[in-house]
Amino acid sequence: MNLRQLEAFRAVILGQTVTRAAEMLHISQPAATRLISALEEDIGFALFERLKGRLQPTPEALVLYEEVQRSLLGVERIARTAQEIRTLKRGSLQIACAPAMGLGFMPRAITAFQREHPEVQISLVVHSSREVVDLVVGGRCDLGVIVEPNTYPSPRAEKLLKSRMLCALPVGHRLEPQALIVPEDLEGEAFVSYPHAIASRQHVDAIFAAHGVQRHLRLETQLSLPMCLFVEEGAGVALVDAISALEYRGQGVVFRAFAPAIEMDFSLLLPPQAPLSRLQERFVEHMREFVATQVPSAYRVQ
Structure with missing residues (x-):
């Protein structure tokens, strides 16, 4: 058995004719017939009887249909989940941030991101820059935001903003x-x-x-x-x-x-080894855009 055979079987049950089943699956009628015949051959018993131009499911077919329906609904949920992941409608981000950014700027940035991706779950915790580095290096958060200069080593970082006190x-x-x-x-x-x-x-x-x-x-x-x-x-x-x-x-x-001038750098920390997910990449891109539009040039060092 394969998934396409089971989809054809369900379509015939719902449509009651091979023609309607073929339309539902966007395939030709002969192709739908071959899928049903192959399924019957694989399972070893007949699934339909033709009565007055319609296909009547056998009692065995109705028992099988209940299980097929449950299984295909699960497959469809998986497909929807994959679609949501691909379109960044599902996922989660754990973000750690230094207080200078975490008490005002990051909540605004995250809220703007969620307007575009309302189903994404985001957790923001505020710690010192040193603790943020430890969280990112230890894999206990997905992204971090710190204020430099600092006196401790940091992992991969992307500078978001250079400013002066x-x-x-x-x-x-x-x-x-x-x-x-x-x-x-x-x-x-x-x-x-x-x-x-x-x-x-x-x-x-x-x-x-x-x-x-x-x-x-x-x-x-x-x-x-x-x-x-x-x-x-x-x-x-x-x-x-x-x-x-x-x-x-x-x-x-x-x-x-x-x-x-006392210069300060605000940097986005990335996982030191693991590649970024699509959701992480989009958030990094969003942060670049948000900083560019929300921080006036008077607050920047070029």
């Missing part, structure tokens, strides 16, 4: 009229910092030390968005990544360029 000032601050802030401008200012464990903190401290500038370091937080809220409340000024500045939705903070 910006100076966050409370509205009405004396430096608000300036388009560019330099370290000397921040002498004696209350300053909201990243913790020492974060590479950006070390870079920022080194720049101010090189310029001989003293700041009042009264607050620390590992996340840029809470840092912006501290600035909004007048707790100090800060240097934050461009994506967090882009995602800030309040009215109490202004962002200005800072020199010397």
Whole structure:
């Protein structure tokens, strides 16, 4: 027996004539007849009797039909699943992301992706860049997004965005009229910092030390968005990544360029060895497009 014989058998049961069965299968009538004859030869008993121009299924055929119907419905489900996978209507993605992207930008990017692929299941977890690398390398997620520079090795990566840190000032601050802030401008200012464990903190401290500038370091937080809220409340000024500045939705903070530039790279991590699935490839392409359309040129380093 083969699948085409079983499809012909079901079609004859439903259509009651070989002609209708052939039409349902988009084949010729002789071809449909040959399929039924071959099936009867394979199973060793007759399936139909011709009565008044119609094919009447034998009792044995009706018993067989129940099983054939269940089996073909299963095959059709498999075919539909394959079609959905091919057209990216089915699948799942596990994505790990650093907080700078994970608290605002990635939810927007994922929502835009799901508008095109509503049946795809996506899980987003937010961890430090170091933990994201570990998840991708360990095969515990499909894709990762990290912020560089970092002090630990990373697997295959595709750079999504190169940007500079910006100076966050409370509205009405004396430096608000300036388009560019330099370290000397921040002498004696209350300053909201990243913790020492974060590479950006070390870079920022080194720049101010090189310029001989003293700041009042009264607050620390590992996340840029809470840092912006501290600035909004007048707790100090800060240097934050461009994506967090882009995602800030309040009215109490202004962002200005800072020199010397502190560059930050946002990279998409790919599985280190396994090839990308069609769904992963499409999401990577979507992220390129989303970054290109959603991040203004003022926030980029060319």
